[in-house]
Amino acid sequence: MRSPVLILTSKFDFGADLLVAELRDRATPYHRINIEDLEGLRVSADPFHRRIVGHMYDHEFCIDGAHSVYCKRPAYLRNASAAGAERLVRLHWESLLRSLEMAGGYWINSPVAIYRSEHKLTQLAVASEVGLSIPWTRFGNWIREHPPGSGPVALKGVDTVIWEDEEYLHFGYTELIDRREMDAAAEHLQSMPFVLQEGLEPKIDIRLTVIGSRCWAVRITHGDEPIEGDWRLRKEGVNYAEVVLPATVNQKCIDLLTKLGLVFGAVDLVEAKGEYHFLEVNPLGEWVWLDQELDLGIAKALGEALTRGNAP
Amino acid sequence: MNMEHLLIRKAIRNPKPDPEPTPSGAYYDPAVGAWRLNETGELLMRTPERPRPQTKKNDVETGEDQKGY
Numbered sequence: 001m002r003s004p005v006l007i008l009t010s011k012f013d014f015g016a017d018l019l020v021a022e023l024r025d026r027a028t029p030y031h032r033i034n035i036e037d038l039e040g041l042r043v044s045a046d047p048f049h050r051r052i053v054g055h056m057y058d059h060e061f062c063i064d065g066a067h068s069v070y071c072k073r074p075a076y077l078r079n080a081s082a083a084g085a086e087r088l089v090r091l092h093w094e095s096l097l098r099s100l101e102m103a104g105g106y107w108i109n110s111p112v113a114i115y116r117s118e119h120k121l122t123q124l125a126v127a128s129e130v131g132l133s134i135p136w137t138r139f140g141n142w143i144r145e146h147p148p149g150s151g152p153v154a155l156k157g158v159d160t161v162i163w164e165d166e167e168y169l170h171f172g173y174t175e176l177i178d179r180r181e182m183d184a185a186a187e188h189l190q191s192m193p194f195v196l197q198e199g200l201e202p203k204i205d206i207r208l209t210v211i212g213s214r215c216w217a218v219r220i221t222h223g224d225e226p227i228e229g230d231w232r233l234r235k236e237g238v239n240y241a242e243v244v245l246p247a248t249v250n251q252k253c254i255d256l257l258t259k260l261g262l263v264f265g266a267v268d269l270v271e272a273k274g275e276y277h278f279l280e281v282n283p284l285g286e287w288v289w290l291d292q293e294l295d296l297g298i299a300k301a302l303g304e305a306l307t308r309g310n311a312p
Numbered sequence: 313m314n315m316e317h318l319l320i321r322k323a324i325r326n327p328k329p330d331p332e333p334t335p336s337g338a339y340y341d342p343a344v345g346a347w348r349l350n351e352t353g354e355l356l357m358r359t360p361e362r363p364r365p366q367t368k369k370n371d372v373e374t375g376e377d378q379k380g381y
Contacts, residue, residue, distance in 0.1 A: 007345065011340055012332070012333050014347070014356075014357055014362070014363055016345075016346075017345075017346040017347055017355065017356065017357040018357050018358075020344065020345050020346040020355075021346065021355050021357065021358055024344075030345065031345070032345030032346075036332075037342065040342070057342050057343055058343075155318055155319065156319075157319055161319050161320070161323055164328060167327065167328070168325040168326060168327060168328060169325065169326050169327070169328045169329060170320075170323040170324070170325045171323055171324055171325075171326070172319045172320070172322065172323040172324075173322075173323075173324065175318065175319070175322050177318065181318075182318070185316070185317075185318050188316040188317050188318070189317060189318060191317055192317050192319070192320070194318075194319060233324075292362070
């Protein structure tokens with residue numbers, strides 16, 4: 001009997017529902033473990049035999065290397081709303097779920113690779129190494145030099161800019177700012193490191209979803225027009241269209257993921273100044289909305305890969 | 313926290329998202345590991361009643377799934 005596919009995620013990860021449907025279509029056994037439902041889970045992991053035995057919802061399962069895992073758990077909690085003992089419990093569960101990688105198997109994606117890949121500096125360095133064009137970039141808390149040109153510059157967080165207070169959730173987007181404003185704020189910018197990049201405008205945003213050696217590219221515009229700044233700020237009127245990128249660009253993105261140890265990646269590119277530029281890759285990036293909007297076949301590809309136990 | 317830092321000053325605030333965004337008209341079936349429509353029992357994500365596709369969680373950007381939560 002085949003070892004089951006493990007799905008490590010949240011009950012509200014609707015993409016995982018699509019994956020469940022694909023696995024059921026293929027009669028592939030699976031177990032979904034949601035971070036919200038752990039009270040129903042019993043698990044015992046044996047590091048000597050590299051075996052995990054679990055019991056959940058009247059089903060018992062055993063995984064010992066001949067299995068696949070779809071892992072949609074974060075590498076670390078940036079802003080868990082839980083506090084005190086509740087947070088402690090959650091942190092320990094997250095740690096155990098990541099540790100299941102000791103049993104081997106085929107992971108989309110490996111928690112270790114997710115952690116390493118979430119460092120933007122590493123991503124850009126590896127992207128450049130594989131031949132992708134990257135914007136002029138500096139990381140740090142010191143505006144020692146300006147990007148080339150005279151137009152606005154892009155200011156981003158070294159990590160996700162997100163925090164909560166009593167009432168609100170605050171989120172920081174990529175900011176296009178005037179160079180004089182940036183210089184005037186230099187003293188305040190020293191308090192927290194940031195990413196300073198050449199502002200590539202006008203540009204067309206491209207989301208490239210990669211699974212193994214397969215790529216799906218989507219062009220993101222407002223009507224037919226480029227979107228200035230961070231396209232996620234637009235709530236209405238955003239258009240998505242499937243496009244075909246040059247094979248060389250696709251291959252470099254595939255190579256990037258391979259070097260980062262990832263099977264799945266949501267790659268953000270921009271087309272500007274006549275070429276494609278890499279901005280970042282998200283190993284836990286969302287894909288459901290594009291898959292459903294454009295019927296791309298991403299859920300199918302994930303189902304196939306996890307059933308076979310290797311990348312498409 | 314230095315509120316004058318440009319990234320902090322320019323951050324957008326929204327009311328905190330619902331930590332349990334239960335889709336209406338559906339229930340979670342733990343035996344299957346997916347949401348089902350109350351009326352028909354069909355898998356929600358394979359019906360027209362599925363949640364609207366979005367890059368954001370509850371229409372509040374958290375930098376894509378699982379970044380913060």
